[in-house]
Structure formats: structure tokens, C-alpha cells
Amino acid sequence: MDQPLNEKLITASEQGDLPTVEQLLNEGASVDYKDAGGRTALMAAVQKNQIPVAKRLIEANSDVNTRDVTQLTPYLCAGANGFHEILKLTIAAGADIKSVNRFGGTALLPSSEKGYLRTVRVCLDSGVAVNHINDLGWSALLEAVILGNGGRLYSDIIELLVAAGADPHLQDRDGKSSLEHAQAMGQTEVVKILKNEDREQHEAILQAKSLIKADNYEEALGILDEALDKEGSNADLIYYKAYFLSELERYGEALEQYRKGLALNPHDLDFYFYTANTLRMMRKPEEALAEYDKAIELDPEETFYRYHKSNYLRELGRHEAAVAEMDKLLAQQPHRYDFSFHKANSLRSLGRHQEAIDAIENAIKHDPANPLYQKHKAQSQELLDKV
Structure with missing residues (x-):
């Protein structure tokens, strides 16, 4: 195996350099080679939404279901990031639409959470189960309500999910349904959708x-x-x-x-x-982050914009900044154990394993029977022991 050649393929794929990708494939580079993070060239292309390169690698029979060290596949990664064109390519190439990420969620859940309407549509059209429950105890509908803001975009996502058969009465691990969450959060339009009432x-x-x-x-x-x-x-x-x-x-x-x-x-x-x-x-991350900051400045008590800013920071690999945002969110809403969970994951990515354990313990106190929290605590403990 020509390791330098294969590593060049991953780099060229990440950069969207199609001519170099073509050349390296002709020279015998392997589409199945994985780097230290478990990424194939296809995964590297997906992460940067390099559509022509991803298409070429899929044509070269790159596996759309192979997992990296975070347990993401190219299919799941495309869904989680709202890259609907690549998502469709992976589905056409035989992606396992029943596959789940390390949180037990299908591609439909993160796309519903993050407001990727077209990706939600692609998932539903491909037959992804609309009422699947992840290891946090949430369905796509629960995520769209709890982590959304009931505005124009999230109302359309929720309308789409309900039309596909999403159950508004499914309860989370606290025994609360999407409808109850929407009512408590004052999401007027969403309540109408969930009650099947007319919207103006x-x-x-x-x-x-x-x-x-x-x-x-x-x-x-x-x-x-x-x-x-x-x-x-x-x-x-x-x-x-x-x-x-x-x-x-x-x-x-x-x-x-x-x-x-x-x-x-x-x-x-x-x-x-x-x-x-x-x-x-x-691909203008600094300007995008500045837009979140403008909304936060105008309404610092509203957690929606800060949460989605922290999500984006994690996507960018800026885990220190993501932890800082999570700390601010937890100061506002200490009962949000899901915030503690996300904080723990960023801390683990930073190699701060004891702090990650402390953060996940906060989530475990609220929901001690949750297998996801226990699993992630055990993984952080294992990493800490190795250190």
C-alpha cells in the first residue's frame, strides 16, 4: 500500500482538487485507505461539501457506509451537515438509511435539529424512519421543537415531519411530548401544526x-x-x-x-x-459566527442562537470556544443535561478527559438510567486511564 499516495488523495479530496484526485486514482491510490481519524478520501470530501470530488470517489466505489473514529459514515456526515446533494449521492450508492450515529440518531435527527429543511426532505423521501428515537430519548420532531425556535424555518420542518407521520405525542425521557414542549416554549405556529389546526x-x-x-x-x-x-x-x-x-x-x-x-x-x-x-x-465561518453574535447581543436570554453557534463551532473543530458557549448556556439553564453532554464531548475532543467526566456526571445525575451517558462516561474514563 502506497501510504503517501493515499494520504495525498485524502488531502486533495478535502481541498476539492478534482484533477489531482483523478490523477491519484489513476496512479493507484486506494479509496478505502483511512487516515488517523478513520477518514477515507470520501469522508474528507463530504466534510467540506466537495460535491464533484465526492461524486467521483463514489463512482470509484468508495464505501458510503464505512465509519470514522467518531462513528460517522459519509452518509451520516452529509445528513448531519445539511449537504443534501452529497446525501442523495450516498443514498443512490447504497447508504444504509437505518444506520445511526454515536448518539443513536439517524440522518434525519441532526438535520431536523439544525434546520436543514431540504436535507430533511431528502431523508423522508428516501424512507428514513420518521419516529426513530435516539439514545437521548428524542425523535426528529422532538429535536426540531426543543432545539428549534418555532420560527418560519422550523415550522416548515415540523410541518414536513408531521405530514410524513411524525407522532406529536411521543414522549422524551422526562415524559414530555413535542406538543407539550411547543406549548411551554410559546411556539404558537408549531402548536397549530401539531394540533392539525389551520395556519394563516x-x-x-x-x-x-x-x-x-x-x-x-x-x-x-x-x-x-x-x-x-x-x-x-x-x-x-x-x-x-x-x-x-x-x-x-x-x-x-x-x-x-x-x-x-x-x-x-x-x-x-x-x-x-x-x-x-x-x-x-x-464557507465564510467568521461572518457566520458574527451573525449569531448579533442575535445573541439583541436577546442574550434566548438560548437558541447561542446553542446553534456552539453547534457550528464544534463543526469547525473549535472545541474551546464551543465549551465556553456551553458554559454560558448551562449558567442560563442548568437543568439542560443535553448541554452538559455536548460540553463533555467537546472536552473529550480537547483531551480534557477528567473535565469531560465531570460534565457528563451532571447529565447522569438527571438521567442515571440513560445508556448513552454511561457509555460516554466509560469512554472518557478509558481515555483518561490511558493518559
Whole structure:
């Protein structure tokens, strides 16, 4: 096995350098070779959303179900990061849609949690079980309610999940359902969806949403433009125009529209989340993080934006910063044992294993029978013993 050649393939794949990938494959580089983190070249390409390279490696029979040291497969990684194009490629190549990550969740759960509507749609269309429960005791619907904010995007995700058969009465490990969480969090639109009550939506938006189900994006955008021409500024119309543009990967135009929404009402904090997501897809991490910070500054008591900022920091591998955000979240909501769990995982990534054990103990105190917490404590203890 030519290790330098294989390592070059992983590097070129991560960088999206398709000509070099092609050359290295022709020279005999192995698509099955794994680096110290258990990553194949395909996993490296998926992590950076390098679509042409991922497509080429899949054509070269790279295994879409092989796992790295974090137990992610290329399929699960694409789902967790909202990379719907690569997700579709892995499914077409035989991805195991029943497979789960180290938290016991399918690809549908993290995409529902993080607000990746199109990825949710791909998962549901491929047959991923809508009521699967992960080791935290949450379904995709519970995650979308508990870790969402009940705004435009999360309402659409929840509407999609419910239409696919998500059960609003499934309970978490505390015996609380999605409906009860939505009511307690004041998510008015979500409560209507979960109760199957009528929602008041602009006729142009209903028409546009119907059209994009058949991928008629240009026609949908035309309907929204016509409504905007007639009515002038309307935050909901602007949002849907921007979101459809982002689904078409016209990120610059989408960002411009989201900025219009913010100019209309700088306190419509949802738009900071949308701009952050768009900048993330544009690979502008510093600008994306700044958008989260603007929302946090405007409403420091709202945990939603800080939580999703910490999620993004973990994706970027900035675990020190993620721990700092988790500490702030726990200061606000010490009863959120899931925050302690995420903090523990970042601490373990930093090699601070005793602190990771201390953090997971906080979660265990709340839910001592949870096998996921016990498993992660044991893993951190094992790593600490090795040190």
C-alpha cells in the first residue's frame, strides 16, 4: 500500500482538487485507505461539501457506509451537515438509511435539529424512519421543537415531519411530548401544526411551497416576486424568496434578500439565523459566527442562537470556544443535561478527559438510567486511564 499516495488523495479530496484526485486514482491510490481519524478520501470530501470530488470517489466505489473514529459514515456526515446533494449521492450508492450515529440518531435527527429543511426532505423521501428515537430519548420532531425556535424555518420542518407521520405525542425521557414542549416554549405556529389546526399563510407562499415540491423553483420565485411587487415589503415573502434562492445554491442572492428582511425589522432575530446558515454554506465561518453574535447581543436570554453557534463551532473543530458557549448556556439553564453532554464531548475532543467526566456526571445525575451517558462516561474514563 502506497501510504503517501493515499494520504495525498485524502488531502486533495478535502481541498476539492478534482484533477489531482483523478490523477491519484489513476496512479493507484486506494479509496478505502483511512487516515488517523478513520477518514477515507470520501469522508474528507463530504466534510467540506466537495460535491464533484465526492461524486467521483463514489463512482470509484468508495464505501458510503464505512465509519470514522467518531462513528460517522459519509452518509451520516452529509445528513448531519445539511449537504443534501452529497446525501442523495450516498443514498443512490447504497447508504444504509437505518444506520445511526454515536448518539443513536439517524440522518434525519441532526438535520431536523439544525434546520436543514431540504436535507430533511431528502431523508423522508428516501424512507428514513420518521419516529426513530435516539439514545437521548428524542425523535426528529422532538429535536426540531426543543432545539428549534418555532420560527418560519422550523415550522416548515415540523410541518414536513408531521405530514410524513411524525407522532406529536411521543414522549422524551422526562415524559414530555413535542406538543407539550411547543406549548411551554410559546411556539404558537408549531402548536397549530401539531394540533392539525389551520395556519394563516399568504396565498403566494402556499402556491410557491406547492410548486417547489415538484422542483418548480423559478415559477415559485416568480409568484413571490409578483406578490412583493404588489405589496412592497413583507418579511414572510422575503424569507421564502431568500430560502428558495438558497436551495438553488444562489447564496449571494439569498443573502441579499435576508439582509432586506433585517433592514425591514432588525429585531426579527430569525433572519440572523438564516444569514448565518447562508454564510456557512458560502464557507465564510467568521461572518457566520458574527451573525449569531448579533442575535445573541439583541436577546442574550434566548438560548437558541447561542446553542446553534456552539453547534457550528464544534463543526469547525473549535472545541474551546464551543465549551465556553456551553458554559454560558448551562449558567442560563442548568437543568439542560443535553448541554452538559455536548460540553463533555467537546472536552473529550480537547483531551480534557477528567473535565469531560465531570460534565457528563451532571447529565447522569438527571438521567442515571440513560445508556448513552454511561457509555460516554466509560469512554472518557478509558481515555483518561490511558493518559
